Amino acid sequence: MDGIDRKILMQLQENAKQNTKEIAGKVGLSVTPTYERIKKLEQGEVIRAYVALLDRAKIGKKLIAYCQVTLTKQQKKLADNFKREVLLLPDIMECHQVSGNFDYLLKIAVDDIAGFHEFINERLSIINGIATIHTSFVLDSVKDSTAYNL
Amino acid sequence: MDGIDRKILMQLQENAKQNTKEIAGKVGLSVTPTYERIKKLEQGEVIRAYVALLDRAKIGKKLIAYCQVTLTKQQKKLADNFKREVLLLPDIMECHQVSGNFDYLLKIAVDDIAGFHEFINERLSIINGIATIHTSFVLDSVKDSTAYNL
DNA sequence: TATTTTACGATCGATCCCATCCATGGCAGA
DNA sequence: TCTGCCATGGATGGGATCGATCGTAAAATA
Numbered sequence: 231m232d233g234i235d236r237k238i239l240m241q242l243q244e245n246a247k248q249n250t251k252e253i254a255g256k257v258g259l260s261v262t263p264t265y266e267r268i269k270k271l272e273q274g275e276v277i278r279a280y281v282a283l284l285d286r287a288k289i290g291k292k293l294i295a296y297c298q299v300t301l302t303k304q305q306k307k308l309a310d311n312f313k314r315e316v317l318l319l320p321d322i323m324e325c326h327q328v329s330g331n332f333d334y335l336l337k338i339a340v341d342d343i344a345g346f347h348e349f350i351n352e353r354l355s356i357i358n359g360i361a362t363i364h365t366s367f368v369l370d371s372v373k374d375s376t377a378y379n380l
Numbered sequence: 381m382d383g384i385d386r387k388i389l390m391q392l393q394e395n396a397k398q399n400t401k402e403i404a405g406k407v408g409l410s411v412t413p414t415y416e417r418i419k420k421l422e423q424g425e426v427i428r429a430y431v432a433l434l435d436r437a438k439i440g441k442k443l444i445a446y447c448q449v450t451l452t453k454q455q456k457k458l459a460d461n462f463k464r465e466v467l468l469l470p471d472i473m474e475c476h477q478v479s480g481n482f483d484y485l486l487k488i489a490v491d492d493i494a495g496f497h498e499f500i501n502e503r504l505s506i507i508n509g510i511a512t513i514h515t516s517f518v519l520d521s522v523k524d525s526t527a528y529n530l
Numbered sequence: 531t532a533t534t535t536t537a538c539g540a541t542c543g544a545t546c547c548c549a550t551c552c553a554t555g556g557c558a559g560a
Numbered sequence: 561t562c563t564g565c566c567a568t569g570g571a572t573g574g575g576a577t578c579g580a581t582c583g584t585a586a587a588a589t590a
Binding site for chain 2: 281284285321365374380
């Protein structure tokens with residue numbers, strides 16, 4: 231993993247539909263070694279997946295919320311149960327256990343306020359062991375990238 | 381945009397490297413109409429991009445931080461300047477203006493604590509108009525998806 | 531220092547899968 | 561009846577994929 235690999239990864243993070251020739255030109259190699267490097271990065275699972283990113287306005291997910299969740303106690307059993315339930319809810323796009331004033335940060339995508347209301351009441355708050363939920367709604371996404379800076 | 385389109389999008393959100401035939405099978409159509417639907421979704425920019433997702437451990441981004449930023453005043457000038465500066469910092473993967481007790485939520489990816497320290501002192505806190513920064517470090521990502529639930 | 535080995539990369543060529551596009555025909559609903 | 565899908569089949573070409581050969585520079589070794 232050297233500078234050229236990082237350049238390749240930067241390109242693939244931006245646009246994975248480029249063909250090998252284009253990427254080769256941008257990183258200063260010919261096609262074959264570029265191809266071999268990409269294959270190696272895929273096999274080594276440095277590249278986790280190739281995915282399509284959608285325009286959330288166009289698919290009707292008009293509301294993104296970040297929920298700060300606190301559990302009632304710091305018990306492994308409670309935490310494990312919480313994590314299991316989170317994985318079953320597809321409206322939760324991300325769930326990170328964090329340090330600080332709360333325990334988990336969730337990113338939720340729903341159609342609208344009604345959808346959020348239902349999500350909180352019917353899905354999230356019924357999970358055992360949740361003490362508090364503080365929500366911030368996204369008003370504007372200044373930047374929303376999946377690319378790491380390499 | 382109907383149920384079949386949504387199924388196609390779900391597939392492409394999971395794995396964009398599938399060929400048309402595989403997707404066609406999963407959504408219950410033949411190759412041609414599947415292909416045409418995908419093209420239409422690309423041209424209508426419902427699909428924003430195809431990208432590679434990386435394993436952050438394998439590329440050495442060992443630290444993810446969420447920073448809650450408050451600006452000193454609610455002035456458009458300050459906010460515009462802040463947004464402009466944010467776009468120039470590639471370690472900031474996401475920046476969302478939010479409702480609630482703070483103004484902006486930033487997602488930062490760095491190598492380690494030293495990198496975070498430098499980022500805060502040399503890059504973030506020098507931006508004009510920042511009042512407070514509260515940071516939560518990610519201890520464990522229970523779920524980290526880019527897929528919307530369609 | 532001289533020589534050898536190793537580890538890239540460049541170039542070329544062959545193969546073949548699959549995206550891409552077209553044309554035709556069937557079928558259901560307006 | 562007409563319109564809008566879909567299915568099927570076929571033609572084409574681009575690009576992924578792989579192998580072989582050669583060149584080169586740095587590192588290892590005598």
